[in-house]
Amino acid sequence: MSRQWSRSTGTREALLRTAREVFLAKGYGEATVADIVETSGISVGSLYHHFGGKPGLFLALWEEFMHSQEERTSRAAKAAAGTGERFLAGARAYLEGSWEQRDVARLFLENDGPAEFGVLRRHRGWDWIGGNKKLLGLDGSRRSHILVVLLTTVMGESGREVAACESEKEALITIDAVIDVVRRMLDTAPDVAGASPAG
Template sequence: MKNRRWGRSSSTRDALLRAAREVFLAKGYGEATVADIVEASGISVGSLYHHFGGKPGLFLALWEQFMRGQEERTSRATRASEGTQERFLAGARAYLEGSWEQRSVARLFLENDGPAEFAGLRRQRGWDWIGGNRRLLGLDDSRRSQVLVVLLTTMMGEAGREVAACGSDEDAQVTIDEVIRLVRRVLSTTGGVGESPARVSGLGETA
């Protein structure tokens, strides 16, 4: 009985998230309403508030879902590569490819049109990624290392935005290849990159 209840709960959450994604993409966060999401999902308004607390909770849950997907993608790529720089580059490419494959929802998060707490959560995630990238690259806590990892993380975040905004597969691939070429160049001209475990929480800040 407990498993059946859990299954129904999970299905309800998934249906609400799918509906919210469709409504937010069609109308934008500001114009979307709870009534729109309830109508699109076929789920009661009470269930929506029970699972997500309202429209802001749905938006943030979608963002977390997207970001978890990006983190898992980059982690798989880094684990499959050898050498510190190659791991970072593999993760960077995976991150950018994810930005293109999920471009519709990525573009949603590029807009300054979310709940009030979104900006703060996005900033915190950015700092988390800076720490993850520092560990991935085996960098120490020096100011020089901090400048490098902030530069690379910011570069990847802006590159993810650029890829998500591309108008075709060809443009996206050219953009990804050029970003990887430039990141490789930065890494090749910078000393102090050491070995570290092949695990990373993120390469940049797409949203």
């Protein structure tokens, strides 16, 4: 049984690796199941068994990327002291991950995925808003809601900007600029625990 599980896991990982290469080379819309099967050497039946088709492969790659971003962000936030500083540490980690995984990040920013991708991305955005609200210790007021929506939107769009950078130097300058803007937003928000008063 464990040998079967190992073979199954290996097949799944090989398909994901190959799909990533093919999607990056051709884009989601132009890539075909035949391209992935031919490049991987794995049967079309196995692809459909594990992922249900091309959309399932794309969404599995996206989930992998998002999971790694969430883990990276969470680790960085937990290591910092103070609510505002935890958010900033998590924000920096998220942006650094957008640069380090820029090839796949760009793939997900192109709006070139399966039809259900937009809906899943919106749901994940709502999850991030809820997580950020909790991290910042915000109450249920409309003002707090707007603040966390703005911060989360800024981070999402900034991840796109970082992933689109042409060099590491440009990425680092962009990350520092985003963190400065986000710090200013937090500094003017008296309802964020640990934020310094605006001065």
